[in-house]
Amino acid sequence: MSTALAARPAPPPVQQPPRRPGVLRRIGGLRHTSPGRLQLLIAVLVALGLLSGLVAGVAGASARAGTDDLGDRAQPLLIEAEAIYSALADADTTAAQAFLAGGLEPAALTRRYDADLERATTALTSAARRTEENGRAADAVRALSAGVATYAELVATARANNRQGKPVGASYLSEASRLNRETLQPQARALFDSAQAEVDDGYGRAGAAGWMALLLFSLLGLLIALALTQRYLSRRTHRTFNVPLLLATALTLVFTIGAISIMVSQQTRLDRAANQGSGPLASIAESRILALTARGDEALTLAARAGSGPYEEDFDKVVARLTQERGPMVNSYDQLDWQLGQQMNRASQQFKAYVAAHKQVRTLDNSGQYDRAVDLAIGTATTNQFESARQFLDQALENRKAFFTDEIDAAGNGLGLLTVLGPLLALAVCVLAFAGLRARLEEYR
Amino acid sequence: MRIRALLAVTALAATTALAGCSGDTGGLTTDTTQAGDTSVTEAPQAERAPAPACNPRASLRPAATLPTPGDMPAGSYMEEIQKRGRLVLGTSQDTLLFSSRNPFTGQIEGFDVDMGRQIAEAIFGDADKIQIKVIAYDKRVSSAADGSVDIVADTMTANCDRWRDVNFSSIYYEAGQKVLVSKDSKAKSIEDLGGKKVCSAAGSTSFENIGKVRSKPVAVAKPAFGDCLVAFQRNEVDGISTDDTILAGMAAQDPYAKVIGDKFTEEPYAMAMSNKHPEFARFVNAVLERNRADGTWKSTYERWLGDFGAAPAPPKAQYK
Numbered sequence: 001m002s003t004a005l006a007a008r009p010a011p012p013p014v015q016q017p018p019r020r021p022g023v024l025r026r027i028g029g030l031r032h033t034s035p036g037r038l039q040l041l042i043a044v045l046v047a048l049g050l051l052s053g054l055v056a057g058v059a060g061a062s063a064r065a066g067t068d069d070l071g072d073r074a075q076p077l078l079i080e081a082e083a084i085y086s087a088l089a090d091a092d093t094t095a096a097q098a099f100l101a102g103g104l105e106p107a108a109l110t111r112r113y114d115a116d117l118e119r120a121t122t123a124l125t126s127a128a129r130r131t132e133e134n135g136r137a138a139d140a141v142r143a144l145s146a147g148v149a150t151y152a153e154l155v156a157t158a159r160a161n162n163r164q165g166k167p168v169g170a171s172y173l174s175e176a177s178r179l180n181r182e183t184l185q186p187q188a189r190a191l192f193d194s195a196q197a198e199v200d201d202g203y204g205r206a207g208a209a210g211w212m213a214l215l216l217f218s219l220l221g222l223l224i225a226l227a228l229t230q231r232y233l234s235r236r237t238h239r240t241f242n243v244p245l246l247l248a249t250a251l252t253l254v255f256t257i258g259a260i261s262i263m264v265s266q267q268t269r270l271d272r273a274a275n276q277g278s279g280p281l282a283s284i285a286e287s288r289i290l291a292l293t294a295r296g297d298e299a300l301t302l303a304a305r306a307g308s309g310p311y312e313e314d315f316d317k318v319v320a321r322l323t324q325e326r327g328p329m330v331n332s333y334d335q336l337d338w339q340l341g342q343q344m345n346r347a348s349q350q351f352k353a354y355v356a357a358h359k360q361v362r363t364l365d366n367s368g369q370y371d372r373a374v375d376l377a378i379g380t381a382t383t384n385q386f387e388s389a390r391q392f393l394d395q396a397l398e399n400r401k402a403f404f405t406d407e408i409d410a411a412g413n414g415l416g417l418l419t420v421l422g423p424l425l426a427l428a429v430c431v432l433a434f435a436g437l438r439a440r441l442e443e444y445r
Numbered sequence: 446m447r448i449r450a451l452l453a454v455t456a457l458a459a460t461t462a463l464a465g466c467s468g469d470t471g472g473l474t475t476d477t478t479q480a481g482d483t484s485v486t487e488a489p490q491a492e493r494a495p496a497p498a499c500n501p502r503a504s505l506r507p508a509a510t511l512p513t514p515g516d517m518p519a520g521s522y523m524e525e526i527q528k529r530g531r532l533v534l535g536t537s538q539d540t541l542l543f544s545s546r547n548p549f550t551g552q553i554e555g556f557d558v559d560m561g562r563q564i565a566e567a568i569f570g571d572a573d574k575i576q577i578k579v580i581a582y583d584k585r586v587s588s589a590a591d592g593s594v595d596i597v598a599d600t601m602t603a604n605c606d607r608w609r610d611v612n613f614s615s616i617y618y619e620a621g622q623k624v625l626v627s628k629d630s631k632a633k634s635i636e637d638l639g640g641k642k643v644c645s646a647a648g649s650t651s652f653e654n655i656g657k658v659r660s661k662p663v664a665v666a667k668p669a670f671g672d673c674l675v676a677f678q679r680n681e682v683d684g685i686s687t688d689d690t691i692l693a694g695m696a697a698q699d700p701y702a703k704v705i706g707d708k709f710t711e712e713p714y715a716m717a718m719s720n721k722h723p724e725f726a727r728f729v730n731a732v733l734e735r736n737r738a739d740g741t742w743k744s745t746y747e748r749w750l751g752d753f754g755a756a757p758a759p760p761k762a763q764y765k
Contacts, residue, residue, distance in 0.1 A: 100551070101551070102548070102549070102550055102551025102552075103548070103549050103550065103551065157678075161548075161698070162548045165547075165548050165549055166541075166548070166698040167538075167539055167541050167545040167546055167547075167548060167671065167698070168539070168541075168671055168674045168675065168678075168695075168698050168699075169548060170538065170539055170546055170548070170671060171539050171669070171671030171672050171674060171675045172675055174671070174672070175672065175675050304579060305538060305553070305577065305578065305579040306578055306579045306580060306581075307578055307593075368530070368531040368533070368576035370576065370577070374551075
């Protein structure tokens with residue numbers, strides 16, 4: 001350092017802004033001597049190397065955290081929100097069907113209702129763990145927890161009254177159904193929507209685009225700096241090649257290519273997870289919720305015993321949506337996966353068969369044959385048609401869940417490598433660059 | 446005073462409707478109405494000029510003889526019903542003893558349903574040719590008027606206001622409003638419930654009558670009386686006020702409830718029909734006339750209301 005400073009010629013005053021601080025002036029002055037330039041080059045290369053290493057570590061860790069959050073929290077939250085929603089819708093339907101059956105509640109329906117309630121409360125507990133303490137999702141979870149308890153209590157009272165032959169049981173059931181449809185299901189919908197938004201945000205965070213861009217820029221800068229340094233050295237010295245610097249360049253190239261390929265692979269996986277996983281998953285989930293809503297509408301129309309009313313209008317709306325081309329149920333799912341296409345086709349066919357049976361139910365009810373309408377609606381044939389549609393939807397949902405999990409796991413691959421190896425490689429580049437330039441610098445001593 | 450009462454009612458109805466923001470639901474027992482509808486249903490009645498004084502008990506005079514079942518006079522509304530193959534009866538499914546769903550069988554039964562079945566019997570010779578359509582309390586007048594049901598038998602009071610929209614049959618039951626409270630309540634009559642919440646079905650005369658009580662109880666509207674009992678059992682309201690017979694059906698389901706006080710209104714029950722078919726009202730009156738005479742009315746009373754004592758004499762028919 002002292003050598004460089006001693007060799008420094010007095011800078012012409014015109015080149016200096018009058019109030020430049022001393023340190024900057026001294027560093028600025030370095031470029032006028034050969035050893036000074038070498039020192040500057042060392043500083044630039046080491047700085048760029050350290051920056052690249054640091055950014056690689058941060059980018060890798062941040063993308064890793066984002067990907068894990070997406071796979072372990074946001075996406076499961078979406079699935080749980082759907083589970084809560086569909087369990088509530090199914091519980092409402094089951095309770096109404098048990099009411100329609102008359103007399104003692106059929107054991108199968110009791111079991112199904114209990115299973116629905118258990119599914120809803122279990123999903124609610126894990127959803128509570130996955131939501132932030134404040135915000136829309138947390139509000140929805142709180143409202144649902146309180147509401148589900150009240151709902152269960154109302155249904156239990158309805159059963160107790162029904163068991164004793166008291167007609168007020170039906171009124172309790174109707175109160176429970178109102179609570180379910182007008183308060184709980186909208187809250188479950190809100191939870192589902194906010195989970196959906198979190199998944200969308202999650203893809204952004206998992207991409208860690210800002211850090212990745214910064215990493216690319218610093219690596220590019222490092223490469224250019226290395227290239228320019230070597231050109232400068234080969235011109236100023238008689239050596240064409242500087243082995244440590246060449247090695248550093250090679251390492252930086254490997255680093256860059258590795259980082260780019262990890263990024264590209266991660267982004268590709270994320271895109272696949274989003275477009276072929278989360279997207280279709282949300283549509284299938286919507287189909288299942290809508291199908292369950294339709295089945296509930298049917299039971300409630302019959303339970304209200306007032307002919308085709310508002311629930312039947314809702315049924316028509318739901319069916320229109322589910323049979324719509326390029327809608328949530330009828331879509332080109334086969335382009336994503338052959339098996340998924342089959343499952344959704346069958347679900348759609350079975351649902352259409354169920355809708356045909358429902359039309360018959362309405363015809364019977366509207367022509368005054370209420371008892372036959374009820375028998376047909378809750379009878380084995382219609383139930384099987386509906387349940388089969390629902391099972392295909394369940395399978396399709398599992399299919400996409402598995403796809404998503406695979407893609408997210410694969411997206412996480414290499415990020416750990418980037419986090420750990422990135423800084424190490426950068427450090428090696430720094431050491432090599434320093435070694436390469438120090439040898440030249442020594443020549444001036 | 447009347448306006449203040451109405452406002453209180455509207456505010457309450459709005460609170461009870463809070464749960465129902467999504468719009469298209471009502472639950473199991475009633476589907477078309479929500480609690481929130483009450484504020485709306487009150488309004489047109491309030492806007493309308495008061496009905497001219499009339500004798501609500503006076504119906505259309507029946508023909509001397511009834512046509513043979515299955516052979517209704519050509520061109521009559523009864524013939525239309527006969528061609529359709531069933532009588533459509535509008536009623537409720539949660540008014541124990543009058544029309545409620547039997548939890549064991551799933552069938553709707555009661556005094557009112559039997560009234561309808563007797564009309565079906567007279568038309569078809571088969572009481573089972575009846576379709577029961579559950580209607581909300583505040584849709585009773587409109588359902589009869591617009592023909593969505595043939596006849597309404599649903600603890601419905603004949604009054605002059607309703608006479609403007611529908612034809613009533615002659616009176617088949619004389620009820621009167623009372624109030625149901627918790628067993629440990631010290632209230633002796635509805636006058637002691639000033640400021641307390643008292644529930645009734647939206648669109649019922651009972652609901653309007655609560656607003657007329659001097660001590661000013663707070664009237665709470667629910668879609669149906671069953672919902673009032675639920676609200677009472679969940680401590681949302683302090684009492685339920687409606688016709689003594691409906692209250693008796695509730696007290697029978699809740700050992701912690703009691704019915705207090707004397708009847709403070711007269712509620713003559715009649716069946717409502719569209720006023721486009723006066724011949725149908727005359728026919729129904731003829732059936733009622735016959736049933737009063739041949740003991741059918743008495744046996745129907747004993748079947749459903751026998752627990753409250755021996756059958757009184759059936760209400761005497763009055764005609765215009």
